[in-house]
Amino acid sequence: MKRVQxxxxxxxxxxxxxxxxxxxxxxxxxxxxxxxSSFYLEDPxxxxxxxxxxxxxxxxxxxxxxGEIARFTVVFTLLVTFLSLSxxxxxxxxxxxxxxxxxxxxxxxxxxxxxxxxxxxLMGVMFFDMHIGPFLEVARLVGWDFRxxxxxxxxxxxMVVISVWKQIPYNFIFxxxxxxxxxxxxxxxxxxxxxxxxxxxxxITLPLLAPTAFFLLIINMTYALFDTFGIIDVVVKDKAxxxxxxxxxxxxxxxxxxxxxxxxxxxxxxxxxxxxxLTIFQFRFIxxxxxxx
Amino acid sequence: xxxxxxxxxAVAAAALLGAxxxxxxxxxxxxWHGMGGRNQEVINQIAEKFNASQDAxxxxxxxxxxxxxxxxxxxxxFRASEQPNILxxxxxxxxxxxxxxxxxxxxxxxxxxxxxxxxxxxxxxGVRYFYxxxxxxxxxxxxxxxxxxxYINDEAIKKAGVDAPKTWEEFEAIAPKLKEAGYIPLVQSQxxxxxxxxxxxxxxxxxxxxxxxxxxxxGTEILVNSPEHKxxxxxxxxxxxxxxxxxxxxxxxxxxxxxxxxKVAFWIGSSGSFGGLQKSAQMPFSATFLPYWDSxxxxxxxxxxxxxxxxxxxxxxxxxxxxxxxxxxxLTSAEVQFFWxxxxxxxxxxxxxxxxxxxxxxxxxxxxxxxxxKQLMLPGGEWSKGYRMGFYPQIREVMEREYxxxxxxxxxxxxxxxxxxxxxNKLLERFAKTAG
Numbered sequence: 084m085k086r087v088q089x090x091x092x093x094x095x096x097x098x099x100x101x102x103x104x105x106x107x108x109x110x111x112x113x114x115x116x117x118x119x120s121s122f123y124l125e126d127p128x129x130x131x132x133x134x135x136x137x138x139x140x141x142x143x144x145x146x147x148x149x150g151e152i153a154r155f156t157v158v159f160t161l162l163v164t165f166l167s168l169s170x171x172x173x174x175x176x177x178x179x180x181x182x183x184x185x186x187x188x189x190x191x192x193x194x195x196x197x198x199x200x201x202x203x204x205l206m207g208v209m210f211f212d213m214h215i216g217p218f219l220e221v222a223r224l225v226g227w228d229f230r231x232x233x234x235x236x237x238x239x240x241x242m243v244v245i246s247v248w249k250q251i252p253y254n255f256i257f258x259x260x261x262x263x264x265x266x267x268x269x270x271x272x273x274x275x276x277x278x279x280x281x282x283x284x285x286x287i288t289l290p291l292l293a294p295t296a297f298f299l300l301i302i303n304m305t306y307a308l309f310d311t312f313g314i315i316d317v318v319v320k321d322k323a324x325x326x327x328x329x330x331x332x333x334x335x336x337x338x339x340x341x342x343x344x345x346x347x348x349x350x351x352x353x354x355x356x357x358x359x360x361l362t363i364f365q366f367r368f369i370x371x372x373x374x375x376x
Numbered sequence: 377x378x379x380x381x382x383x384x385x386a387v388a389a390a391a392l393l394g395a396x397x398x399x400x401x402x403x404x405x406x407x408w409h410g411m412g413g414r415n416q417e418v419i420n421q422i423a424e425k426f427n428a429s430q431d432a433x434x435x436x437x438x439x440x441x442x443x444x445x446x447x448x449x450x451x452x453x454f455r456a457s458e459q460p461n462i463l464x465x466x467x468x469x470x471x472x473x474x475x476x477x478x479x480x481x482x483x484x485x486x487x488x489x490x491x492x493x494x495x496x497x498x499x500x501x502g503v504r505y506f507y508x509x510x511x512x513x514x515x516x517x518x519x520x521x522x523x524x525x526x527y528i529n530d531e532a533i534k535k536a537g538v539d540a541p542k543t544w545e546e547f548e549a550i551a552p553k554l555k556e557a558g559y560i561p562l563v564q565s566q567x568x569x570x571x572x573x574x575x576x577x578x579x580x581x582x583x584x585x586x587x588x589x590x591x592x593x594x595g596t597e598i599l600v601n602s603p604e605h606k607x608x609x610x611x612x613x614x615x616x617x618x619x620x621x622x623x624x625x626x627x628x629x630x631x632x633x634x635x636x637x638x639k640v641a642f643w644i645g646s647s648g649s650f651g652g653l654q655k656s657a658q659m660p661f662s663a664t665f666l667p668y669w670d671s672x673x674x675x676x677x678x679x680x681x682x683x684x685x686x687x688x689x690x691x692x693x694x695x696x697x698x699x700x701x702x703x704x705x706x707l708t709s710a711e712v713q714f715f716w717x718x719x720x721x722x723x724x725x726x727x728x729x730x731x732x733x734x735x736x737x738x739x740x741x742x743x744x745x746x747x748x749x750k751q752l753m754l755p756g757g758e759w760s761k762g763y764r765m766g767f768y769p770q771i772r773e774v775m776e777r778e779y780x781x782x783x784x785x786x787x788x789x790x791x792x793x794x795x796x797x798x799x800x801n802k803l804l805e806r807f808a809k810t811a812g
Contacts, residue, residue, distance in 0.1 A: 091466075126475075127810075128479045130476060134810065230625075231625075233784055312643065320627040320630070323773060323777065324776040325781045325786065336770075336773065339448055
């Protein structure tokens with residue numbers, strides 16, 4: 084193999100500089116600031132800050148509400164990730180198998196992705212609205228007294244449904260292109276060897292889709308943890324009360340609305356740590372099972 | 377070198393131009409607030425009136441979204457030394473800004489330094505203390521002041537053949553009749569403000585130690601876990617179970633809507649809701665004072681002001697501060713107050729403005745508009761002037777969570793109040809550390 088050499092040793096670093104500068108300014112610098120302020124107790128206006136060691140962390144971890152929010156975040160993330168991945172995969176496989184009018188199906192399944200997240204959230208909220216929501220009518224028919232904003236489970240249900248609905252088209256696009264990248268010859272060979280379509284899917288299609296699925300797994304987890312913020316905000320309508328919220332929303336409530344910078348920084352450091360561990364876990368244990376090419 | 381000469385000439389010209397515009401242009405001042413919709417339009421109209429009334433100062437108002445967003449934009453800007461001249465801060469955020477010593481110039485000092493007269497007695501009783509220090513000195517300038525009042529669905533009480541209640545005892549007696557007539561007897565829009573903070577005012581009960589928090593941030597404890605307050609919430613829960621009280625979550629408008637749609641007999645809202653209700657209500661309505669428990673001794677005192685006040689940030693040049701002072705003077709003038717009162721439903725904050733509104737015959741035309749100010753002007757008590765607690769927006773969030781749990785049957789009133797007391801006191805302790 085021919086090795087490409089740069090004429091000057093510093094040139095590659097120069098090319099990397101813009102990217103590195105962006106990462107430093109928008110990621111490392113704020114992270115360092117967050118870690119630093121998590122050890123201080125500060126008044127909102129920044130007149131005085133006192134070093135309090137790990138007090139902010141112990142205060143956060145000892146509060147009962149934080150544990151409850153963390154538990155909900157885990158359940159929510161798993162549910163949203165699992166449902167949006169599996170439903171998107173199902174749709175992709177079915178759409179891939181359609182011969183007639185396939186582009187119509189595909190377009191219909193994809194277009195939701197073009198809606199801006201707050202608009203999607205708003206549409207979802209209207210669907211579940213306690214006064215005008217059509218879903219409530221349906222729920223009433225089966226005897227379900229759906230009380231969004233008051234009943235913890237009902238609000239959580241609405242949040243999961245809206246979040247999954249918003250994410251399916253994105254996953255669908257990736258799964259579909261992944262499916263189309265599987266060589267026809269392989270499928271035909273599989274069809275000769277095995278009659279069960281279900282088994283062919285498990286032994287041939289799914290392993291070949293694994294790189295796509297792994298990529299989507301990470302993206303979807305990040306989506307459920309962080310990007311659902313807007314959906315949660317419109318569902319709880321600015322008043323969390325006893326409704327379920329995720330850890331990111333709690334960081335926002337305490338830091339940006341409550342003015343408790345130290346406590347909220349400690350929370351975001353905890354969150355950063357969790358994501359860090361999760362990413363390492365995914366790359367070390369799950370990616371091993373993924374075969375590229 | 378010709379090039380150098382040109383540059384020098386250009387610089388000199390620019391300097392001259394700059395100097396000349398500075399002498400002629402009005403001093404620019406900025407005002408960040410947290411109001412949208414109709415109220416924002418009225419604010420813009422007030423700014424236009426101020427700018428037209430004189431030519432030394434030019435005021436630019438800017439909406440920063442909600443109350444919380446306005447406060448936090450103001451704080452962030454102050455930390456970056458980019459603060460506006462005036463910031464609107466809502467009731468729950470008052471402790472945050474007042475305890476940050478040096479962040480703001482007390483409104484009273486600002487006005488006096490600019491050579492204007494200032495007399496606390498010009499303001500109506502109910503608005504005088506909430507944004508003042510414990511000696512009564514005005515730190516913030518009260519602006520949009522409201523009180524929680526009870527709106528009455530005239531059709532509903534006629535149909536049920538009852539009168540609007542003055543006390544909660546009277547309400548309990550007539551609630552079954554209203555339910556029979558097909559109405560939800562009672563809804564409210566913000567439990568924290570209407571059934572906790574103003575509950576303590578209306579019943580003249582102590583809300584927090586250290587003189588309701590006014591005297592010091594150190595060691596202040598919240599007193600929600602009191603028998604009277606617990607009784608109120610036990611009643612609300614049993615009314616909810618009996619169908620006498622409708623509850624649609626912690627959001628304001630979700631609870632207002634059924635009243636507008638003529639499904640509810642009484643709605644506890646803000647005196648500032650009046651302007652909007654006039655357009656949206658599908659039936660004739662009137663208004664009266666927030667009911668109280670006759671059984672609580674000494675009850676029936678006035679409520680404190682809700683809404684928000686204007687604060688003048690520190691670190692601005694003298695001529696800008698003088699402009700801010702002129703604007704405060706303009707804003708509290710009787711004519712501007714009356715205009716604001718009529719356009720939005722917020723109460724007039726000065727006695728002169730109230731008198732002007734009375735004399736104009738406005739209250740004969742729309743008697744509902746007078747209820748809020750009358751309630752604020754009821755005789756006060758030792759504990760009716762309000763509260764001052766740090767991290768209060770977060771304490772409210774704890775209350776909202778626990779109150780929802782009470783109504784949903786996920787916790788008991790005793791446990792909920794204990795939780796609010798514990799978490800509230802922890803937050804107050806944290807705040808005392810940051811402010812100390």
